[in-house]
Amino acid sequence: MGTDRLDEVLDATYDCLTRYGVRRTTMDDIATTMGVSRSAVYQYVRSKDDAFRRLAGRLHEQALARAGRAAADGEAPYAVRVRGVLAAKLDLVLALHEDSPHTAELLDEKARLFGGICSAFTADLRGLLVALFAGLFAEAGTAEGIEPGEAADLCIALVAGLETAADAHSLLSLGSDALVAGLLGAPVTASG
Structure with missing residues (x-):
């Protein structure tokens, strides 16, 4: 799994964080921000919590x-x-x-x-x-x-x-x- 794609997931996670905060952000929000499916995001992080920790x-x-x-x-x-x-x-x-x-x-x-x-x-x-x-x-x-x-x-x-x-x-x-x-x-x- 490419580091570039993980960076994209983390960038999208940050974007969602700025808009919604940790609790209100969903995996769907991260996927939508990236323009990919939720299952594509799961290739790089295990969960929303994992995305935020990373x-x-x-x-x-x-x-x-x-x-x-x-x-x-x-x-x-x-x-x-x-x-x-x-x-x-x-x-x-x-x-x-x-x-x-x-x-x-x-x-x-x-x-x-x-x-x-x-x-x-x-x-x-x-x-x-x-x-x-x-x-x-x-x-x-x-x-x-x-x-x-x-x-x-x-x-x-x-x-x-x-x-x-x-x-x-x-x-x-x-x-x-x-x-x-x-x-x-x-x-x-x-x-x-």
């Missing part, structure tokens, strides 16, 4: 890959790398909130369908941040002897707080730079 997984995997690329960019200063990791999460949240009130369901860590995906994403993001801060602190030390895990938790809390802010992207830059500077006890330069 969709949530795909979106979180894409955001995590973006965060991973930011974290691994050894040419960029640490502050820029931290900001890139945080931006991947913030961009996912803002894009989903922007598309429809229903799409935010894909971010609910308490949701039966998506909770595990959301929790794993946050844990993986935290792991990237812990590794970044471990490297940063090994090179530069910290202002108060804070641990990399605590720094990562502060960063995740920062992003969670910005998810509803009107100017979230510019506040992310200011907030992440201030956070890194505070953790180091030294200002972050304009380039990083």
Whole structure:
């Protein structure tokens, strides 16, 4: 079974999600959006729940890959790398909130369908941040002897707080730079 067709199913699932939400979307809706029969959709997903889980997984995997690329960019200063990791999460949240009130369901860590995906994403993001801060602190030390895990938790809390802010992207830059500077006890330069 082709990945392209699965992507089409997931794209149609997302389209239905934006219009109807998880509960009101049916397999017939997904099939109609794709222009195929319901049985054709079943060739790629087992059920509506499976389609939504795969969709949530795909979106979180894409955001995590973006965060991973930011974290691994050894040419960029640490502050820029931290900001890139945080931006991947913030961009996912803002894009989903922007598309429809229903799409935010894909971010609910308490949701039966998506909770595990959301929790794993946050844990993986935290792991990237812990590794970044471990490297940063090994090179530069910290202002108060804070641990990399605590720094990562502060960063995740920062992003969670910005998810509803009107100017979230510019506040992310200011907030992440201030956070890194505070953790180091030294200002972050304009380039990083």
